[in-house]
Amino acid sequence: MTNKGTGSDHLPDGIRDHRAFQRRVWIVQRAAWFVFGIVLISCLFGALGKGGYLSRALMETPQGTVDYPAISRWNAPDEIHIRFGPGDADRVFIADAAFLKGFFVEGIDPPPKAVTPKAGLIHYQFPGNPGLPVDVRFRLHTQSPGFHRIHLGIGDHVSALLVLILP
Amino acid sequence: MESVIRGLAIYFVLLVIIRLSGRRTLAQMTPFDLVILLVISETTQQAMLGDDFSITNAIVLILTLFLADILLSYLKSWSPLAGKVIDGVPTILITNGVADQEALRGCRLQIEDVLEAARNQQGVESVKDIRFAILEVSGAISIIKNQ
Numbered sequence: 001m002t003n004k005g006t007g008s009d010h011l012p013d014g015i016r017d018h019r020a021f022q023r024r025v026w027i028v029q030r031a032a033w034f035v036f037g038i039v040l041i042s043c044l045f046g047a048l049g050k051g052g053y054l055s056r057a058l059m060e061t062p063q064g065t066v067d068y069p070a071i072s073r074w075n076a077p078d079e080i081h082i083r084f085g086p087g088d089a090d091r092v093f094i095a096d097a098a099f100l101k102g103f104f105v106e107g108i109d110p111p112p113k114a115v116t117p118k119a120g121l122i123h124y125q126f127p128g129n130p131g132l133p134v135d136v137r138f139r140l141h142t143q144s145p146g147f148h149r150i151h152l153g154i155g156d157h158v159s160a161l162l163v164l165i166l167p
Numbered sequence: 168m169e170s171v172i173r174g175l176a177i178y179f180v181l182l183v184i185i186r187l188s189g190r191r192t193l194a195q196m197t198p199f200d201l202v203i204l205l206v207i208s209e210t211t212q213q214a215m216l217g218d219d220f221s222i223t224n225a226i227v228l229i230l231t232l233f234l235a236d237i238l239l240s241y242l243k244s245w246s247p248l249a250g251k252v253i254d255g256v257p258t259i260l261i262t263n264g265v266a267d268q269e270a271l272r273g274c275r276l277q278i279e280d281v282l283e284a285a286r287n288q289q290g291v292e293s294v295k296d297i298r299f300a301i302l303e304v305s306g307a308i309s310i311i312k313n314q
Contacts, residue, residue: 011259012299012311018256025255026273032187075217167176 049073049166061157063091064133068152071164074145078103080138084154086131093124093136094153102148102165103140110136121151121158169217170224174231177215181207186253189275254304261300264293264313274302284308 011017039048046052049071057070064084072078084091090113097120112124126136145167151158196204215228243250258270266278281300285291288310299311 010262012301015257015259015299015301017259018251021251021256022258022270022273029187029189036184036187 046071049164050076050078057161059152059159059161061154063087063155063157066093066152066154068161069140069163070161071166072142073166074142076142077106078140078142080140080152082136082138082154084126084128084134084136086133087128088130089128091126091128091134092155093126094121094151094155094158095124096121096151098148099150099152102143102150102163104143105138106141107139108136109139112136170215170219170227171231173215173217174228175235177211178232178235181211182253186255257304258302259299260302260308261294261297264295264297266294270302276302281308281310285310 042048044052046055049055049069050073055069055071057068059066059068064082067081069078082093108124110126112126114125116123116125126134128134142165145165148163148165150161150163152161153159216224239253243253258274260267260270260274260276260281271278278294282294285297285300289312291297291310291312296313297310298313301309303309
């Protein structure tokens with residue numbers, strides 16, 4: 001049921017029939033609602049960081065694993081989980097300067113035995129455990145938005161990783 | 168600089184989202200709309216201020232928001248199309264007692280919403296007594312009675 005016969009001459013002063021424009025707006029609005037839904041669904045999958053499958057990535061090395069944020073958010077807390085395999089020798093987690101540019105390290109649990117710079121990389125040394133794996137948690141705060149190519153590793157295995165910090 | 172960018176980003180993102188969500192969302196306030204409004208204001212405050220709660224930051228943000236609003240008002244007066252896009256246009260919901268279902272659907276309104284406005288404003292009992300019901304740019308529904 002439409003308002004047939006609604007000519008501009010019958011309308012109150014100052015009111016015009018913008019039907020064609022309004023139809024376009026309504027279509028754009030419905031398309032936008034669809035986009036809103038897509039954004040929320042992608043958020044549930046972790047595409048916008050802070051939890052979800054896409055927001056985390058796992059780097060595996062023979063000496064352990066590094067669970068790091070692949071997608072994070074600017075000025076927000078985040079974490080890196082490192083699991084060193086069992087062994088007598090000290091374990092070393094390695095990060096480069098680009099990592100510290102993107103992330104501020106607020107705390108490390110348990111604290112490292114030593115932190116030493118070597119050839120442009122920072123070595124965090126942790127005591128090994130012969131019987132059990134050792135879990136280490138880096139509590140981070142993201143510092144600058146954008147793509148960051150960082151280097152992380154355990155022992156001799158250092159990999160270049162791409163991390164996105166959303167604004 | 169960051170405060171200005173944050174302020175402008177939030178202002179325009181909020182403007183676009185509210186415009187795209189449809190006029191009904193914040194203009195005709197139900198208790199649910201009020202909850203949305205309160206949560207949005209709290210969320211945007213965090214995003215705009217960041218971790219800087221200084222008076223300087225607050226002043227810069229307030230000036231940014233006012234200036235953006237002033238510039239938009241000039242843009243709307245210079246370009247009627249920009250005005251239509253930014254603010255929308257009045258929508259005729261009822262003409263001579265006949266409801267425009269397409270317009271009601273487009274604006275996410277029910278005929279009951281229009282009749283409520285008609286009762287409140289003009290004491291109108293029936294849709295047949297309404298000559299025009301118009302959803303204004305402000306979100307209010309104007310009722311013009313049949314003579």
